[in-house]
Amino acid sequence: MSHYHPLSEAEAIEIARSIKEVFPQDGEFVCREIGDGNLNLVFHITQPATGAGIIVKQALPYVKVFGESWPLTVDRARIENQALIKQGEISPGLVPKVYKTDTEMALTVMEDLSDHVIMRKGLIEGGVYPAFAEQISEFAARTLFFTSDLGMSPQDKKLLVQSFVNPHMCKISEDLIFEEPYYDAKANNIDEAIRDAAEANWADEELKLEVALLREKFLVSAQALLHGDLHTGSIFVTPESTKVIDPEFAYFGPMGFDIGAILANLLLNFAAQEHWSADEAARRDRRAYLLNTVRDVWTLFEAKFRKLWNEQGTDRLLGSAAFQDDYMRRLLQDTVGFAGAKTVRRVYGFAHVADIDSIPDAAAKERAQRLALAIGTSLIKGNRQASSIEDVIRIATEAAATTTAAATAES
Amino acid sequence: MSHYHPLSEAEAIEIARSIKEVFPQDGEFVCREIGDGNLNLVFHITQPATGAGIIVKQALPYVKVFGESWPLTVDRARIENQALIKQGEISPGLVPKVYKTDTEMALTVMEDLSDHVIMRKGLIEGGVYPAFAEQISEFAARTLFFTSDLGMSPQDKKLLVQSFVNPHMCKISEDLIFEEPYYDAKANNIDEAIRDAAEANWADEELKLEVALLREKFLVSAQALLHGDLHTGSIFVTPESTKVIDPEFAYFGPMGFDIGAILANLLLNFAAQEHWSADEAARRDRRAYLLNTVRDVWTLFEAKFRKLWNEQGTDRLLGSAAFQDDYMRRLLQDTVGFAGAKTVRRVYGFAHVADIDSIPDAAAKERAQRLALAIGTSLIKGNRQASSIEDVIRIATEAAATTTAAATAES
The missing domain is CATH 3.90.1200.10 (Aminoglycoside phosphotransferase (APH), C-terminal lobe)
Incomplete structure (x- = not known):
C-alpha cells in the first residue's frame, strides 16, 4: 500500500497511453471521471482521433454513503481484476477485457463498454x-x-x-x-x-x-x-x-x-x-x-x-x-x-x-x-x-x- | 525451504536443550527416534537426571509405503503445529503443549506424552x-x-x-x-x-x-x-x-x-x-x-x-x-x-x-x-x-x- 494515492486525470491518461493494444498511436486524449465517487474512481479515457476508449478504475479506501465515510479495503481491486481475468479465460467475451492491473494502486485498466x-x-x-x-x-x-x-x-x-x-x-x-x-x-x-x-x-x-x-x-x-x-x-x-x-x-x-x-x-x-x-x-x-x-x-x-x-x-x-x-x-x-x-x-x-x-x-x-x-x-x-x-x-x-x-x- | 534438512539426533538434542521450560538445568540427554520413518522423524528426548522429556517431530518431504516413496509437502508441519496451537488455546489440556515451531525445518517441539x-x-x-x-x-x-x-x-x-x-x-x-x-x-x-x-x-x-x-x-x-x-x-x-x-x-x-x-x-x-x-x-x-x-x-x-x-x-x-x-x-x-x-x-x-x-x-x-x-x-x-x-x-x-x-x- 506504500505507493497508493488517488489517481489524477493526468495520471489516468498516462496509464491509458501505455496500452498500445487500444491506442497504437499517440495523440490527444479526453478523460472524464464517471464513477459515482462513493467507492471507486472510474476514468473514461478516449482518443477523439481514433474513437478508441478505455476504462481506468481505481478502488478508493473508503465507501461514502449518506455523507458518511467508512474504510473499505482496496484489496477488492485485486479481487475484482483477478476475477475478471479468470472469468474472461473461462467465459470469453462475456466480461470486459483487462489490459493492465496494479495491486498497490488498486487499479484495473479495462475495455470500454460505453456502447452498452x-x-x-x-x-x-x-x-x-x-x-x-x-x-x-x-x-x-x-x-x-x-x-x-x-x-x-x-x-x-x-x-x-x-x-x-x-x-x-x-x-x-x-x-x-x-x-x-x-x-x-x-x-x-x-x-x-x-x-x-x-x-x-x-x-x-x-x-x-x-x-x-x-x-x-x-x-x-x-x-x-x-x-x-x-x-x-x-x-x-x-x-x-x-x-x-x-x-x-x-x-x-x-x-x-x-x-x-x-x-x-x-x-x-x-x-x-x-x-x-x-x-x-x-x-x-x-x-x-x-x-x-x-x-x-x-x-x-x-x-x-x-x-x-x-x-x-x-x-x-x-x-x-x-x-x-x-x-x-x-x-x-x-x-x-x-x-x-x-x-x-x-x-x-x-x-x-x-x-x-x-x-x-x-x-x-x-x-x-x-x-x-x-x-x-x-x-x-x-x-x-x-x-x-x-x-x-x-x-x-x-x-x-x-x-x-x-x-x-x-x- | 532453503535450510531444510533431515534432523540428526545431535541437532534434535540441541533443540531440546534450548527448551528451558522443560529442561531448566543442563545435563545428559538421551535421544531415541521413535517415528515409523514413513512420514516423520520423531525424536523422544529425555533427561535421565530429572525424568523430564520432550518430543521433536519433523515432517519428511516424502511418504514411504510398501517400499515406494512419494513426495509430500512439509507444509503439513506448519498446518500441524498451527492446529495444535489453536486447539490448545480453545481446548486447553486436550492436546500436547507446543514449545517451539520452525516452519523452514518443518519442526514441532512438543510435550512428551509417553505416560499415555x-x-x-x-x-x-x-x-x-x-x-x-x-x-x-x-x-x-x-x-x-x-x-x-x-x-x-x-x-x-x-x-x-x-x-x-x-x-x-x-x-x-x-x-x-x-x-x-x-x-x-x-x-x-x-x-x-x-x-x-x-x-x-x-x-x-x-x-x-x-x-x-x-x-x-x-x-x-x-x-x-x-x-x-x-x-x-x-x-x-x-x-x-x-x-x-x-x-x-x-x-x-x-x-x-x-x-x-x-x-x-x-x-x-x-x-x-x-x-x-x-x-x-x-x-x-x-x-x-x-x-x-x-x-x-x-x-x-x-x-x-x-x-x-x-x-x-x-x-x-x-x-x-x-x-x-x-x-x-x-x-x-x-x-x-x-x-x-x-x-x-x-x-x-x-x-x-x-x-x-x-x-x-x-x-x-x-x-x-x-x-x-x-x-x-x-x-x-x-x-x-x-x-x-x-x-x-x-x-x-x-x-x-x-x-x-x-x-x-x-x-
Whole structure:
C-alpha cells in the first residue's frame, strides 16, 4: 500500500497511453471521471482521433454513503481484476477485457463498454434484450462449473479459494442481505407506507429460519467462484451482447447465490411494472417478457451446466446421473431461496433498486414494494420445496394477480 | 525451504536443550527416534537426571509405503503445529503443549506424552477409558464450535480458512476415503476372503450416491477447523486423560467428519471383537462398553455444543431454537455418514486398522471385516434418515447379531 494515492486525470491518461493494444498511436486524449465517487474512481479515457476508449478504475479506501465515510479495503481491486481475468479465460467475451492491473494502486485498466447500457437502466426504459438469457446463462454455467470441484482439480480449487478469500466484501453481503432486513436495523431504509410489511417479516419465524439456512450456505458452502453481486446493475447489455462487470464481491460461495441474483433483479423489475397503472395490456406484455426471461435463464443455465458436466467433468466419482439430478435439484432450490433473499433486501433494506424507487406515483410504488415482498418471501419460504423453475413463475404470477385484484377492488 | 534438512539426533538434542521450560538445568540427554520413518522423524528426548522429556517431530518431504516413496509437502508441519496451537488455546489440556515451531525445518517441539498409550493399542489390549467420552466430546465441541461461524466472527474465520488450506493432505483423504473403496482401485488392499463384499459395494449405486454426497460435503463445506484424522491412532489416553495428536490433516471441513471418525474407530474395534470366538460373554461385555462409549461421545458432544451455542454464540441471527435443532439434526446425519465412510475404507481400502488386521484366526478376521462393512454401509445408506444416536447403536447391534447367528449356524 506504500505507493497508493488517488489517481489524477493526468495520471489516468498516462496509464491509458501505455496500452498500445487500444491506442497504437499517440495523440490527444479526453478523460472524464464517471464513477459515482462513493467507492471507486472510474476514468473514461478516449482518443477523439481514433474513437478508441478505455476504462481506468481505481478502488478508493473508503465507501461514502449518506455523507458518511467508512474504510473499505482496496484489496477488492485485486479481487475484482483477478476475477475478471479468470472469468474472461473461462467465459470469453462475456466480461470486459483487462489490459493492465496494479495491486498497490488498486487499479484495473479495462475495455470500454460505453456502447452498452447498464441492464437495470435498460429494463427501466423498457428495453428488450433477446441475447441476454443465452449469454448470461453461458456466463453463469461456465464460470460456476469450471471453478467448482466438478470442473477443476479439487487441489487447484483449494488454492483458488485461498486467493479469493474476501472477508470485507462478504461482510457487506452478510449484513445487507441476510441480517438487517430481518430485524429493526438502523441501516434499513423503510418507506413508511410498507413498515407493517417489514415488521411482519421481523416476526415471521418460519421466514427467519429459512434465511438463517440460506445465510449458513453463504458462510460455509465453497462451491464455486461467484461473481457475488450479479444484479442487473452489474450487467452491461445491448440487444446482441452481454458483459458482466464489477466482480469485487467475488468469493467461493454457493452457486445459487449468483443465479438467484439474476432472477431476483428480473423479478424486482417485474414488480416495478405496477407503474403502468393506466395500461394493463402494456403491463401484461412487459411481465410476460420478464417471466419468460426468468424461465429462459434457469432453463438454459441448467442445460448448459449439465452439458459441461457430461462432456467436460473432471470428476469421475461425481459423474452418476442420480448424483447430477440431486445436485441440480439442490442448486435450483438454492437459487430460489437466494433470489427471494435478494428481492426482499432491495425493498426496504439499506440499498434499494431504481426499478421500484423511481416510480413517481406513491400508490403504484407501494404496490410494487408489497408485490416484490410477497414474491421474495414466498420464494424464501418455498425454496426447499422447489422442484422446477415453474414454481418461481407461479409464485410471481399469483402474487401479481393478487396485487392487481386488490388494486382493482380499491379503485 | 532453503535450510531444510533431515534432523540428526545431535541437532534434535540441541533443540531440546534450548527448551528451558522443560529442561531448566543442563545435563545428559538421551535421544531415541521413535517415528515409523514413513512420514516423520520423531525424536523422544529425555533427561535421565530429572525424568523430564520432550518430543521433536519433523515432517519428511516424502511418504514411504510398501517400499515406494512419494513426495509430500512439509507444509503439513506448519498446518500441524498451527492446529495444535489453536486447539490448545480453545481446548486447553486436550492436546500436547507446543514449545517451539520452525516452519523452514518443518519442526514441532512438543510435550512428551509417553505416560499415555495410543488409544487404538489400548482398546486392542482391552483397556477401559472412563474419562474418554467426556474429554473427547469436550475437545470436539470446543474446537468445532469456536472455529465455526457460530463461535467466531465470520470475517476472522475466513482468514483462518485461508491459513488452513491444505490441498495435499486433503487429497489423501479424498482418495482413500471417498474414492478408491468404491471401485477396483489398485491401491485397495482387499483380503481375498471378502473380495465379494468389496465388489458388491462397487456395484451398489445407492451406496455410491450417498458417498458422493458425503464427498461433496468434504470438498465444499467449510464449517469448522477439523482435526481431519481423528481416529483412535491419533488419540493418546490414560484412564484419566485424553490428548489428541497429529492434526496434519487439519482444514476447514464438515464437523461430522471429525465426530464420525471417532465413532467409526470405536465401531471398528466393536467389529474386531469377533476374535472372542470362544467367549461370548467377554465379547458381549466388551461390545456393550464400546457402544456405550459411542452413545456417550455423541450425547456429550451434542450437549456441550448446544451449551456453547446458547452461552457463547457470537451469532445473533443463527440463534433461534428451530435453527439450532435443524443444525444438530444435520450434524448428526453427517456424523453417521462420515462414520460409515471411515469404517468401510479401513476394511479393504489402502490403510487398514490393527484392531481387525491383528486378529490371528482367519475365520474370525473375515467375520470382523464383514461385520465392519455391514455396519459401515448401513451407516452410509442410512445417514440422511438418522434422527438419533440410537440409530447407530441399533445398526451395530443388529449387524453383530446377524454375524453371530450366521457363525453359530455354520459351526
